[in-house]
Amino acid sequence: MxxxxxxxxxxxxxxxxxxxxxxxxxxxxxxxxxxxxxxxxxxxxxxxxxxxxxxxxxxxxxxxxxxxxxxxxxxxxxxxxxxxxxxxxxxxxxxxxxxxxxxxxxxxxxxxxxxxxxxxxxxxxxxxxxxxxxxxxxxxxxxSGDRNQGTNGQNHSSSQSTKAEINATLADIGATLIGSLFIAFTIAPTEEVPMLVSAMTPPWLLATIAASLLISYGIVFVSGLTNQAKRYQHEGLFQQPMSETVIAYLVSLMAAALMLWFFHQLSPEDPWTVWLSHAIVLGLPATIGGAAGRIVV
Structure with a gap:
């Protein structure tokens, strides 16, 4: 048989x-x-x-x-x-x-x-x-960068100061802000964002949030782009991949809201729901820009 x-x-x-x-x-x-x-x-x-x-x-x-x-x-x-x-x-x-x-x-x-x-x-x-x-x-x-680059980097002692971690975190926040501004600044003053918001219901806004997080995580931690290996060794207060992705998204979301306010697309008189929906829509390109900023740090 x-x-x-x-x-x-x-x-x-x-x-x-x-x-x-x-x-x-x-x-x-x-x-x-x-x-x-x-x-x-x-x-x-x-x-x-x-x-x-x-x-x-x-x-x-x-x-x-x-x-x-x-x-x-x-x-x-x-x-x-x-x-x-x-x-x-x-x-x-x-x-x-x-x-x-x-x-x-x-x-x-x-x-x-x-x-x-x-x-x-x-x-x-x-x-x-x-x-x-x-x-x-x-x-x-x-x-693209070498995935193995930096895998044999310096070992850091467990007594590394909190000041160094804070500096690394501030560097990430700064890179996220710069990247967000670089990509989304030219979009913020246009009429596209209000047009897109007007066609979106809450489920689609939630889907946009999920897509922003997924794309950001993929760019920084999965794609193998420049300096990706260093992200796993980078120090800071929020340096786990998931926590870093969420914190960076919140920073990009805040940057998006400030850009919209700067160009008079939003005003303090607008309800918070309007601020949130507009920030989420502009937050997609801002988050992608923030991810680009972090991979070159």
Whole structure:
């Protein structure tokens, strides 16, 4: 009788899948860093809404050529000098990552709903995903770091002073604020934030909070971008990954509210619910910027 043995994935196969997932997360993180500001631009929404299929095709082909050239140099993978066929496949995958991430954010922002026509939805995704795809393509060459970097760093004694921890925490808060301002400052004075808030119900605001936290955690602790290894060794009062992500989000949320107040989008007379909803919507790009700030500290 033939014996049936249960095959388990080999170590090399598991390692390959783990590396592939890491590549995808790193690419998506690069896409968010490059593409999130354009997702808050109503002019691009309108262009996508009224674009003809021929215009979408030209835009898609142009984006593909640029992405292909970037990947031939050094794409979102950790390998370089990709072969022609591999570069073509990675270019298609890059466009797919950009399109999926763009579609998810547009759904989250209620710019694509069940009532949106197919032509309008595809147009918005095609035009909005262009910078997203570029961010995916250059994620490795511009942003990636060595995961093993700093793993053999200096050992710190248990008697390290609280002052050093406070300084490290203040450095993180400062980096989060700078990154938040860098990404969200040009979005705050526009009419896009009130427009998006008007279409959001409390469940969608909660979903935006969850997405902000998830993307921030992925950029800093999962994607393998610059200085990621140092984050696990960084000192401070809130330096566990989950607590750091939450604290950084609250800092970004406060920065978003202050930016909206600075540009007279909010006033002290507005109820707290208005402040909160506006801050949550602007908090998504602010949180992504804050994550970018922390990985370069």
């Amino acid at each position: 033939r014996s049936h043995t249960r095959r388990t994935p080999s170590h090399s196969a598991r390692k390959a899948w783990k590396q592939e997932i890491s590549n995808l997360i790193r690419g998506a993180s690069g896409g968010f860093l490059f593409g999130i500001p354009l997702l808050y631009t109503m002019e691009v929404w309108w262009i996508g809404s009224f674009a003809e299929p021929s215009q979408m095709l030209v835009s898609l082909l142009t984006n593909f050529v640029v992405v292909f050239l970037l990947i031939r140099t050094e794409g979102f993978r950790t390998t370089v000098n990709a072969k022609l066929l591999d570069a073509l496949m990675d270019s298609v995958k890059t466009l797919a990552i950009g399109a999926v991430c763009t579609a998810l954010v547009l759904v989250l922002l209620r710019e694509i709903t069940l009532t949106t026509s197919i032509n309008e939805a595809v147009g918005k995704i095609v035009f909005e995903s262009a910078p997203f795809s570029l961010g995916v393509a250059v994620a490795n060459s511009v942003l």
